[in-house]
Amino acid sequence: DTGVSQDPRHKITKRGQNVTFRCDPISEHNHLYWYRQTLGQGPEFLTYFQNEAQLEKSRLLSDRFSAERPKGSFSTLEIQRTEQGDSAMYLCASRDRPYNEQFFGPGTRLTVL
Amino acid sequence: GQQVMQIPQYQHVQEGEDFTTYCNSSTTLSNIQWYKQRPGGHPVFLIQLVKSGEVKKQKRLTFQFGEAKKNSSLHITATQTTDVGTYFCAGPKYTDKLIFGTGTRLQVFP
Numbered sequence: 001d002t003g004v005s006q007d008p009r010h011k012i013t014k015r016g017q018n019v020t021f022r023c024d025p026i027s028e029h030n031h032l033y034w035y036r037q038t039l040g041q042g043p044e045f046l047t048y049f050q051n052e053a054q055l056e057k058s059r060l061l062s063d064r065f066s067a068e069r070p071k072g073s074f075s076t077l078e079i080q081r082t083e084q085g086d087s088a089m090y091l092c093a094s095r096d097r098p099y100n101e102q103f104f105g106p107g108t109r110l111t112v113l
Numbered sequence: 114g115q116q117v118m119q120i121p122q123y124q125h126v127q128e129g130e131d132f133t134t135y136c137n138s139s140t141t142l143s144n145i146q147w148y149k150q151r152p153g154g155h156p157v158f159l160i161q162l163v164k165s166g167e168v169k170k171q172k173r174l175t176f177q178f179g180e181a182k183k184n185s186s187l188h189i190t191a192t193q194t195t196d197v198g199t200y201f202c203a204g205p206k207y208t209d210k211l212i213f214g215t216g217t218r219l220q221v222f223p
Contacts, residue, residue: 042213042214099161099205
């Protein structure tokens with residue numbers, strides 16, 4: 001399967017703990033996006049990478065959130081000191097060129113107790 | 114900031130009936146994309162519209178981009194149970210990041 005993969009698919013954590021999610025985009029895709037989706041809402045943009053460069057970061061992303069794409073391949077999203085409001089589906093998407101369709105991964109569902 | 118609204122929020126139809134969802138942006142869009150998300154699934158790309166007034170068809174689905182490039186619609190003819198899901202429109206903001214609409218959830222009763 002050469003689609004976008006995300007790991008883990010589900011994560012349950014206690015408030016205050018740190019969590020890290022991984023996204024492996026489609027191999028030839030230089031552009032990688034992270035979104036957050038809560039129940040009944042559309043995906044909300046969090047951050048965007050072109051190769052290893054983080055080009056944009058949403059104001060939704062507090063300083064507890066950090067994302068990396070160290071070698072321009074996979075990406076990680078870390079949330080420090082999780083809060084119950086962080087509970088959501090975290091989606092990763094990639095595409096080969098700007099303005100083309102985005103291919104989404106299956107998402108990581110985070111539950112903060 | 115830029116907002117993308119969709120109506121209706123929910124639509125329940127009998128199988129075989131038609132369905133339309135409308136997407137409205139507060140700003141002019143360079144292009145618009147449509148995605149479908151099945152229950153428990155992730156968004157899957159359906160189509161992209163670029164030109165003012167553009168109309169594209171995919172089997173029973175018809176997509177339209179408004180003349181002013183601020184609105185769009187998706188029409189499904191003769192719905193089937195496989196059409197169940199949430200339909201999102203999405204447009205780029207400043208760069209190529211996507212701003213997703215609020216979505217229309219479609220339920221089809223057999």
